[in-house]
Amino acid sequence: MSSLTVTDEQASATPAKVIQPAWVRIMHWINALAMILMILSGWQIYNASPLFGFSFPREYTLGGWLGGGLLWHFAAMWLLMINGLAYLITGFATGRFRKKLLPITPSGVLHDVRAALTFKLGHDDLTVYNYVQRVLYAGIIVVGVLIVLSGLSMWKPVQLYYLVMLFGDYPTARYVHFFCMAAICAFLVIHVLLALLVPKSLRAMIIGR
């Protein structure tokens, strides 16, 4: 397993080497906050009319009642959408997505997943994402886009009718929205776990180096 700390040697040898640029760090943490607000208020809304045979525990919902949950949801959505859009634009414009998330090859993914599961995946160079990281990040960006689009189509099913058509109909958009949420929660668990396993990556996401 890779070393868990940044050695003095590494730190002093590359004093100016930025692993995560400031814009990525700022937008990442704004997104994390917005996502959590959206998920907790979303659970409140879900509980008003559950799609499946279960509800989310009240203690993990935001807003106190349906009306409060909706207020949170439709406030945090601006944070999520504006920040997400800025991230997408900057990610494409600076070539970051191309450089850091591509290519993604099936053999590469298979190899790195196997290595990760046997704890043989190295993290010597944090500026290069391995295939597990690439697949998770590219995947969650797509899910992020989908959850916003399905959310917008439920928010304005008449004005944004063409968006609803993308998903089929209103009830289908609702299911898509739910499963995207489930995917984000699953991602979040794995993602935070991995970040804690490799604390120097967490450090880089906070102070850049």
Next chain:
Amino acid sequence: MAKRSFLIPGVDKRLLIKDSIKAMPDFTRRRFIAGGASLGALTLLTGCDVVDSSSADTLLAKVSKFNDAVQAFIFNPDALAPTFPESAITKPFPFNAYYDLDDAPEVDGKDWKLEVRGLVDNKKSWTLDELYKLPQVTQITRHICVEGWSAIGSWTGTPLRDFLKLIGADTRAKYVWFQCADKDGYNSPLDMRSALHPQTQMTFRYANEILPRAYGFPMKIRVPTKLGFKNPKYVVSMEVTNDYKGGYWEDQGYNSFSGS
């Protein structure tokens, strides 16, 4: 900030009690939008009280106002809600209110009159027989509830804009405000542009039958471009006005425009 005592980590005991009150259909709950054990989760995550309830409420109310403006801006008066074939109708169509069906208003159609008030030329009240004589159209559209569920129904009645024209309403006014016979007094403002939308309807029939009590006898306002709670049932009066008079759900925190 005062130190709180904890019953469950992150969940304030006093607020938990308040929280349980919220399960009841109670006006007091409007005060706990941001407060209560609702914030327990955030408190749990961060180990501190991140949001001061009252300032969060104020901010959320402001954003909701902003969302009203955004929705009014993107509202296209010509965009029609999708219509469906009869085979798509949801059966049975759900009854939904803040009370049980047993408590739904029982209106006597013979005594009932629709009162018309405010910025209109002709303030005469209308009997059901008079209203039934107006030209009617049928729409099969999706009713979308604020809770997330939806159901397709068939409604027949007179386009509200035709009626507003007939009574000489000032259609430059901002709202048509409806008052209803629901037990705790339901009312709701409808912005004029939505009131003039071609599919907004004074509904007298459901599925080709006289509107049953469950769905708002004698008259409902069907607005397929609004969430269900902005589709008043058991209507007793309408007022054309420039004043924002609030509404039963709107005052409790549901977004006022709540357009589709």
